[in-house]
Every structure is written in structure tokens, then in C-alpha cells.
Amino acid sequence: MQQPMPTETGILQFLAICDSFYPADAVAAPISQQRQWYDALCARFDQPLPEGLTTEDALVLDKIATRHYRPQAIRTQTVLLYLHGGGFVVGSLESHHAICxxxxxxAGAELISVDYRLAPEYRWPAQTDDCFEVLKHLLVSGRQIVLIGDSAGGNLAAGLAIRARQQRLLGIAGQVLIYPTLGGDLVSGSYSEMENAPGLRTxxxxxxxTSLKAPPGDPVAEPLAAASFAELPPAFITVAHFDPLRDDGRHYAAKLAKAGVEVWFREEPQLVHAWLRARHMSEGARLGFRAVCEAASRFAAA
Incomplete structure (x- = not known):
């Protein structure tokens, strides 16, 4: 099958750099090697941090590693909670440091990034449990929260919103889901059309x-399987056209909207999975990242 491919020059350059760090068959390598490749790839796209921003690492409940970001100018008391991508297998506080x-x-807001446990050493629900503990810790303190996550982190963010609804926890001002994986069927729609897409294959x-071993049909693990989408927080969902996960975001946005949830949906026509890293070299990614930041800022200011 011919590989679908965007034409934007910046994103093609991004893909070439990614290929030089992260081979197409990376998932066949040992976990330790995958993480080494991923960390090197992420470091390649690092940028200097914004002037005046400070960071501090801290343990929540003496066990969950987090990183706190405080910009020079704080304009809201709402906290952004960031959950990184990486297929639940790779990724860390370092991999998304500059993005956070x-x-x-x-947004002019404090942001907390969670270093949740990874598969396959820790299977589901370790990842969502770690993130939920941090969320509850923040909600108990009386802070409003905006959930943000990319890819696997988008799954965790959507799942946290569902868990919070199940437990009647209030205080989530919004959810920003960036090319999220939400439990699509792997055989139809974009999973078939973009089966061999650059950057991520079906x-x-x-x-x-398989590494995560989450139970099929559990709405926290597979938010598309939820019995109801009513009373979930307002959502901004962005997907990449050249991504097998594309239709997960499309379908989730439609289900939320049908249930009366306020939704902003954006599809990037020339982008691929993991385009956040291309935000300083691709015009499409730059505009997409600005939309993400504007959504986080809008929810935090509400």
C-alpha cells in the first residue's frame, strides 16, 4: 500500500529528522532502546524556555513525580495539568519539557506535568491512577484545572474527565486533546486509510x-466506549489528517457535541502524528500549536 504523505515542506523536513533518530520499526526494539531513541529525538527539537519562567520538580503524595512550571506573568489561578504522549511506553518530564x-x-498559567508510570513494566490502570491522584490532589486544594494531553496523554486526559464525572468531582474547566487515542477499532476509517502514515502506523x-493491556470497552481506557458523553467538560480537540488516530478525535468531538458538550474541533490538513515537535519548523504546526495554546488559555480564563 502506498504511504500517504503530506506536501508541506516544513513537515517533510520534520519527518526526515524523525526518521534519522527513530527508525520505522522502532517498536520491535527493546523498551530501553525505544526510550533512548525517543529521548534523543525529543531533545533534537528543544527550544530555550520562555524568559522568566521557572520550574520545580516535586513529588505528589510522596510518590508521583511532577514538574511545576510558573511563567513570569500569571494571569489566572487555574492550573494546567499536562499528560505527555508516547504510547504509554515512552515519554517523561523531559520529553515534553519545552512544550509545557x-x-x-x-496561557499565563501554572502548569503541572505528570511523570506517570509506563508500560510494559506497569500495566493499566497504573497510568490513569497516577494522573488521577494528581488531579484529585489539585482539586482538593480548590484550584480549577484544565486537562491537556497529546496522543496517549490525550487518552489519559479524556479518561480523567470521565473518572471525575463518575466520582462527581467538580473543578475541571476544560480538556485539550491533541491527536488523542481514544479506542477506535483499528480496522476502519483512518486506521485503514492511514494504516502506513508517516510518524505512526496502525x-x-x-x-x-498490547503493551498497556487496558480492558476493552472500559470508558476510562477507551473514552469512545462511554455510555454517555453528557456533563463532560468543554473540549478542544485537534487531529492530524495524516494520522491513523485521526478519526478517534473526529468521532469523540461528534459524540460530545451531540451530548450537548461545548466542543472546538480542528483538523490539521498537512500534519502528521506528533506534530507538536514541529511547531518551530512547520507553518501548519506553528498555527496548530497556537490554537492549542489559545484553547488552554481560553479554558483557564473562563
Whole structure:
């Protein structure tokens, strides 16, 4: 099958750099090697942090590592809670460090990033449990929260919103889901159309699901399987056209809207999975990242 491919020059350059760090068959390598490649790739796109922004690492409940970002100018008391991507297998506080800093600075809000436990050493629900503990800790303090996550982190963010609704926890001002994986069927729609997309293939998604071992149909693990989408927080959902996960975001946005939830949906026509890292070299990614930052800022100011 011919590989679908965008034409934007900046994103093609981004893909070439990614290929030089992260081979197409990376998921066949040992976990330690995958994490080494991923960390090196992420470091390649690092940018200097915004001027005046400070960071501090801290343990929540003496066990969950987090990183706190505080921009020079704070304009809201709402806290942004960021959950990183990486297929639940790779990723860390370092992998999304610059991304978190830039979002916090744009929104004028404190941001907390969670270093949740990874598969396959820790299977589901370790990841959502770690993030939920941090969320509850913040809500108990009386702070309003905006959930933000990319890819696997988008799954965790959507799942946290559902868990909070199940437990009648109030205080989530919004959810920003960036090319999220939400439990699509792997055989139809974008999973078929973009099966061999650059940056992420459907077989990669299957590998990550196997590593996580989440129960099929559980609405926290697979938010698309929720029995009801009513009374969930307002959402901003952005997807990439050249991404097998694309239709997960499309379908989730439609289900939320049908249930009366306020939704902003954006599809990036020339972007691929993980385009956040291309925000300083691709015009499409730059505009997409600005939309993410504006959404986080809007929810935080509400």
C-alpha cells in the first residue's frame, strides 16, 4: 500500500529528522532502546524556555513525580495539568519539557506535568491512577484545572474527565486533546486509510495497546466506549489528517457535541502524528500549536 504523505515542506523536513533518530520499526526494539531513541529525538527539537519562567520538580503524595512550571506573568489561578504522549511506553518530564513551558507561558498559567508510570513494566490502570491522584490532589486544594494531553496523554486526559464525572468531582474547566487515542477499532476509517502514515502506523497503535493491556470497552481506557458523553467538560480537540488516530478525535468531538458538550474541533490538513515537535519548523504546526495554546488559555480564563 502506498504511504500517504503530506506536501508541506516544513513537515517533510520534520519527518526526515524523525526518521534519522527513530527508525520505522522502532517498536520491535527493546523498551530501553525505544526510550533512548525517543529521548534523543525529543531533545533534537528543544527550544530555550520562555524568559522568566521557572520550574520545580516535586513529588505528589510522596510518590508521583511532577514538574511545576510558573511563567513570569500569571494571569489566572487555574492550573494546567499536562499528560505527555508516547504510547504509554515512552515519554517523561523531559520529553515534553519545552512544550509545557511554552503552553504555560502563553496561557499565563501554572502548569503541572505528570511523570506517570509506563508500560510494559506497569500495566493499566497504573497510568490513569497516577494522573488521577494528581488531579484529585489539585482539586482538593480548590484550584480549577484544565486537562491537556497529546496522543496517549490525550487518552489519559479524556479518561480523567470521565473518572471525575463518575466520582462527581467538580473543578475541571476544560480538556485539550491533541491527536488523542481514544479506542477506535483499528480496522476502519483512518486506521485503514492511514494504516502506513508517516510518524505512526496502525500496527504501532496495536503494539502500544498490547503493551498497556487496558480492558476493552472500559470508558476510562477507551473514552469512545462511554455510555454517555453528557456533563463532560468543554473540549478542544485537534487531529492530524495524516494520522491513523485521526478519526478517534473526529468521532469523540461528534459524540460530545451531540451530548450537548461545548466542543472546538480542528483538523490539521498537512500534519502528521506528533506534530507538536514541529511547531518551530512547520507553518501548519506553528498555527496548530497556537490554537492549542489559545484553547488552554481560553479554558483557564473562563
Amino acid at each position: 513551558a511554552e503552553i504555560a507561558d502563553f 500496527s504501532d497503535v496495536a503494539y502500544y495497546r
